[in-house]
Amino acid sequence: xxxxxxxxxxxxxxxDGAPRExxxxxxxxxxxxxxxxxxxxxxxxxxxxxxxxxxxxxxTVTGGTVTLDGEDVLAMSVDARxxxxxxLAMQYPVEVPGVSVSNFLRTSVTAIRGEAPxxxxxxxxxxxxxxxxxxxxxxxxxxxNEGFSGGExxxxxxxxxxxxxPKIAVLxxxxxxxxxxxxxxxxxxxxxxxxxxxxxxxLITHYTRILRYIRPDFVHVFVxxxxxxxxxxxxxxxxEAQGYDVYVKAAASA
Amino acid sequence: xxxxTDTPDSVEAPDFPVPTGREEAxxxxxxxxxxxxxxxxxxxxxxPRVTIDAAPxxxxxxxxxxxxxxxxxxxxxxRPSALAMAGAPESIVVSIASEVVASRPTVIRITGVGxxxxxxxxxxxxxxxxxxxxxxxxxxxxASYSANVEVRVGDCAxxxxxxxQDWDDDTVHLxxxxxxxxxxxxxxxxxATFGGNxxxxxxxxxxxxxxxxAELLGVFFSDAGQHLEHRSxxxxxxxxxxxNVLYKGALRGDPSAGEAGIARSVWIGDVxxxxxxxxxxxxxxxxxxxxxxxxxxxxxxxLEIETGxxxxxxxxxxxxxxxxxxxxxxxxxxxxxxxxxxxxxxxxFSDVISRLGLPxxxxxxxSLIDSELGLEIVExxxxxSGHTG
Ligand SMILES: Nc1ncnc2c1ncn2[C@@H]1O[C@H](COP(=O)(O)OP(=O)(O)O)[C@@H](O)[C@H]1O
Ligand SMILES: [Mg+2]
Numbered sequence: 001x002x003x004x005x006x007x008x009x010x011x012x013x014x015x016d017g018a019p020r021e022x023x024x025x026x027x028x029x030x031x032x033x034x035x036x037x038x039x040x041x042x043x044x045x046x047x048x049x050x051x052x053x054x055x056x057x058x059x060t061v062t063g064g065t066v067t068l069d070g071e072d073v074l075a076m077s078v079d080a081r082x083x084x085x086x087x088l089a090m091q092y093p094v095e096v097p098g099v100s101v102s103n104f105l106r107t108s109v110t111a112i113r114g115e116a117p118x119x120x121x122x123x124x125x126x127x128x129x130x131x132x133x134x135x136x137x138x139x140x141x142x143x144x145n146e147g148f149s150g151g152e153x154x155x156x157x158x159x160x161x162x163x164x165x166p167k168i169a170v171l172x173x174x175x176x177x178x179x180x181x182x183x184x185x186x187x188x189x190x191x192x193x194x195x196x197x198x199x200x201x202x203l204i205t206h207y208t209r210i211l212r213y214i215r216p217d218f219v220h221v222f223v224x225x226x227x228x229x230x231x232x233x234x235x236x237x238x239x240e241a242q243g244y245d246v247y248v249k250a251a252a253s254a
Numbered sequence: 255x256x257x258x259t260d261t262p263d264s265v266e267a268p269d270f271p272v273p274t275g276r277e278e279a280x281x282x283x284x285x286x287x288x289x290x291x292x293x294x295x296x297x298x299x300x301x302p303r304v305t306i307d308a309a310p311x312x313x314x315x316x317x318x319x320x321x322x323x324x325x326x327x328x329x330x331x332x333r334p335s336a337l338a339m340a341g342a343p344e345s346i347v348v349s350i351a352s353e354v355v356a357s358r359p360t361v362i363r364i365t366g367v368g369x370x371x372x373x374x375x376x377x378x379x380x381x382x383x384x385x386x387x388x389x390x391x392x393x394x395x396x397a398s399y400s401a402n403v404e405v406r407v408g409d410c411a412x413x414x415x416x417x418x419q420d421w422d423d424d425t426v427h428l429x430x431x432x433x434x435x436x437x438x439x440x441x442x443x444x445x446a447t448f449g450g451n452x453x454x455x456x457x458x459x460x461x462x463x464x465x466x467x468a469e470l471l472g473v474f475f476s477d478a479g480q481h482l483e484h485r486s487x488x489x490x491x492x493x494x495x496x497x498n499v500l501y502k503g504a505l506r507g508d509p510s511a512g513e514a515g516i517a518r519s520v521w522i523g524d525v526x527x528x529x530x531x532x533x534x535x536x537x538x539x540x541x542x543x544x545x546x547x548x549x550x551x552x553x554x555x556x557l558e559i560e561t562g563x564x565x566x567x568x569x570x571x572x573x574x575x576x577x578x579x580x581x582x583x584x585x586x587x588x589x590x591x592x593x594x595x596x597x598x599x600x601x602x603f604s605d606v607i608s609r610l611g612l613p614x615x616x617x618x619x620x621s622l623i624d625s626e627l628g629l630e631i632v633e634x635x636x637x638x639s640g641h642t643g
Binding site for chain 2: 112
């Protein structure tokens with residue numbers, strides 16, 4: 001069973017030529033079969049955490065460790081992390097002009113699985129996965145994220161998660177910008193993958209809305225670059241009622 | 255001053271002074287690297303080596319300069335073009351008879367005879383009315399080469415001229431490629447420039463009837479030490495004609511090599527819509543992708559309109575850096591950096607290359623792009639699964 005362990009993680013980002021500390025000691029363990037929700041106000045560093053796990057070059061780890069089944073994730077290149085089983089559904093997926101979704105997905109699946117899937121099986125597999133997310137087959141011929149609506153981008157991210165079958169999936173605000181129908185479709189996709197018991201999910205969100213469709217086992221409140229409170233699903237209900245204010249004030253006076 | 259010319263009405267080289275580099279047309283070009291192709295006439299110019307693989311319906315002949323067909327020549331636009339016109343020892347004459355539809359591309363391979371001697375070339379493509387053909391000029395080897403290509407597209411005919419510059423590193427190639435487009439005729443120029451030390455191509459278009467259509471497409475990849483220059487010039491003098499220019503270039507210099515490491519490209523797109531050219535529709539676009547430091551792309555669209563009664567006229571030009579966010583996105587899906595780079599760069603060029611409509615040549619250009627990226631070993635699933643099954 002896969003385990004992602006984050007210990008005392010410190011991360012800086014370059015702003016106006018000077019490094020600024022965004023993550024200030026994050027501790028978190030995510031195991032396959034578990035769903036964790038990370039909830040926090042805008043600017044608290046949630047995306048920074050997601051990008052740091054995936055290895056985005058803009059973020060510099062200045063302290064702490066991240067391991068996947070004991071392997072040093074921070075020592076791996078971005079692509080090696082993905083091949084080791086880490087997946088990041090991005091808050092703002094990137095356009096890649098001139099590269100079709102089908103070409104992209106097949107190249108990526110080939111890289112992750114270590115061999116190219118047989119074409120016949122592959123087309124079927126892709127169609128089935130797209131169908132489950134209510135995506136039109138014509139979608140495969142469009143260029144990656146180019147001209148996609150917000151909902152299409154997020155469906156495309158979840159489509160990748162379903163095809164790549166990661167050990168650890170980090171979903172960065174996959175719910176934001178989705179209408180209720182799209183939110184249901186996307187949540188079903190996440191639940192389908194979670195139901196296999198083979199993936200640990202780290203669901204990053206600003207709103208509690210998605211937690212009506214995806215029930216977390218653990219909820220972590222994230223404020224000012226660290227986890228300030230932890231609990232079960234009931235913590236999300238409390239946040240829904242009270243908001244982040246008490247935590248933000250507590251962090252500010254700490 | 256008109257965008258079209260500072261050209262005297264002349265066909266003789268002496269009427270064009272030797273360029274100094276201060277002229278608008280020459281200000282971007284490193285004259286010192288032109289091996290005198292713009293200076294005095296070569297004393298013993300030679301012709302390049304030519305290999306012909308013609309469609310069965312198309313005639314290709316190599317004729318002496320004295321052949322009557324050769325005297326129907328274009329008006330040179332500049333001194334190198336005039337020198338090449340006067341000095342070309344022979345001409346390649348491609349003829350497509352009226353109503354003939356060529357069953358496959360006619361490929362003319364032009365091989366340089368060495369960078370140490372001047373060669374002059376002349377190609378005439380004569381497409382009679384209602385014919386339809388594709389002619390590929392494939393340039394390879396080492397050369398100091400100056401050439402004129404004339405295309406006459408008869409009424410209602412269609413011609414696609416593909417010019418591939420896959421030269422060796424030491425080649426200098428100056429070329430004028432002039433199309434005269436008949437009534438309701440269609441011309442497409444596809445220029446692909448990868449090799450050569452200095453390549454400067456001037457595709458020009460004239461319309462001699464209404465309803466003509468010209469599409470000028472180009473891809474180029476400039477790496478360390480290369481100067482690749484493309485200057486198109488479309489002269490809308492007839493009514494209801496269309497033109498569309500789309501050039502895309504990538505630049506990859508070598509920042510550790512100083513001056514010699516600079517990758518250089520120039521794109522100039524001149525369009526003139528004359529007073530009589532009512533109903534004209536024209537659009538031109540140049541995009542450049544800068545992959546490294548030590549790269550410089552100049553991009554100058556230039557539209558001059560003498561009539562208000564047009565359908566549309568526009569241009570756009572943009573030079574951008576390789577986007578690391580795209581690389582990150584692809585790599586975060588397990589795709590190794592080199593494969594990801596290839597996807598992004600191929601993707602950048604794909605909308606131009608896919609318009610070629612010749613699968614074999616599309617593959618050839620894609621692999622030329624790969625080798626420019628230093629990615630000669632191709633593995634993995636890079637073919638679009640949409641094509642199969
Ligand atoms: N690439 C970056 N460049 C500069 N500043 C950044 C970058 N990424 C994040 N930040 C800064 O770090 C802080 C946390 O941002 P982020 O991780 O995006 O928060 P969240 O996802 O919780 O809204 C913000 O103040 C933001 O401006
Ligand atoms: Mg965020």
